[in-house]
Amino acid sequence: MEYSLSEEQISIKDTIQRFMEKEVTREGAREIDEKDEFPMKYLKKLIDLGFMGLNVAEEYGGQGGTVVDNMIMQEEMSKICPVLAWATGNIMLYGNSIIGTNGNEVQKKKYLPKLVKGELIFAYALTEPNAGSDAASIRTKAELKDGRYVINGSKIFITGAGVADYVITNARTAESKFGGITDFIVDAKSPGFSVRPIKDLGYRGSNTCEVYYDDVEVPLENVLGGPECVNQGWDMMMRLLNEERLLLSACALGIGQGAFEYALNYAKEREQFGRPIGRFQAIQHMLVEMATELEAARQLAYYAGWRTIQGLDAVKETSMSKYFCAEVAKKVALQAVQILGGYGYTMEYDAQRYLRDVLVLSIGGGATQIQKNIIGKQLGL
Ligand SMILES: Cc1cc2nc3c(=O)[nH]c(=O)nc-3n(C[C@H](O)[C@H](O)[C@H](O)COP(=O)(O)OP(=O)(O)OC[C@H]3O[C@@H](n4cnc5c(N)ncnc54)[C@H](O)[C@@H]3O)c2cc1C
Structure with a gap:
């Protein structure tokens, strides 16, 4: 290879x-x-x-x-x-x-x-207050009236919705759970469209929003893929899942690597008992495990990426990558705080930001538990 x-x-x-x-x-x-x-x-x-x-x-x-x-x-x-x-x-x-x-x-x-x-700038609105991991149970509705769709409902945790020009909105157009969802390209300037920013623990500045649709009118030409793609929203989302998992894996790897390098530099400089703390085996082993687990996660992520661009089936590998990278990065960021001791606990050092940011990567884009469910299915369980 x-x-x-x-x-x-x-x-x-x-x-x-x-x-x-x-x-x-x-x-x-x-x-x-x-x-x-x-x-x-x-x-x-x-x-x-x-x-x-x-x-x-x-x-x-x-x-x-x-x-x-x-x-x-x-x-x-x-x-x-x-x-x-x-x-x-x-x-x-x-x-x-x-x-x-x-x-x-x-x-x-x-x-x-x-x-x-x-x-x-675009945003993507799938999640609703009652439809998170079980995303296909969305209730936001789009009804055809006088040659245009009218959307009513709400979405939650939508990244960048307050700065977006268009929000790709998944809405229910038929009863069927998976076969009754349509994607719309919604102009954020449409009357009846509004957002409420939500304060997050991490990724601050990502502009997470709750989104409201109050009789938002959408022309037929803004059905994603064209009017013939009504009720194909779920299949459309499935086509992008591998890519989303890979990109979130890469985000986790970057945070993990950033936190690791930050802690490594600190361990070389900070002295206690007359020597750099990196010379204590307990700290050394922690840093060695961080480096090793990050390397294993990186190999898995780029292997899953390689399979994807070769056009090979990669559902199992991208799900493994998404959960493993997020969990490894989470552990690494936590260890980085420990290595910085009291300084790691202050807002004056970056260790806390890596930890706050990394936590969402095992929640968004299909939580770790959901990725494991997918892998279980792929294993025939
Ligand atoms: C900062 C942030 C940004 C986001 N950006 C977007 C965005 O841009 N667009 C968008 O559409 N969504 C976005 N999301 C939503 C995100 O995808 C959901 O939060 C995620 O899918 C989980 O849904 P939930 O929060 O409702 O949790 P729930 O589904 O309620 O899950 C709660 C817990 O139960 C577990 N759980 C649920 N079902 C099962 C099961 N079957 N088996 C085992 N465990 C289970 C979960 O793993 C989790 O630990 C964002 C979320 C956050 C926090």
């Missing part, structure tokens, strides 16, 4: 690494977290560097890259500023990937070139 990165992938990694260290910086990441502010200023710089077209086909103005290229980018960003990685998801996953995979030709031509230029 080929393990080395291509020249293009090395260039993505190096460019993003330099950008994060020189343009975003740890201080910049801290400021975004403290102000709980969508990282628009850094997103704009990434747009200017041309990164938003990474996963868009060349005919729509993009670079035609793969999900593995995007994973490399997500991992590098997450080492210093995880919320910036999520902000790019508001263009690259909820915009580029959803429209690129499920949109019809008219929709691709209309939205993709603008997404590549960073002129549009």
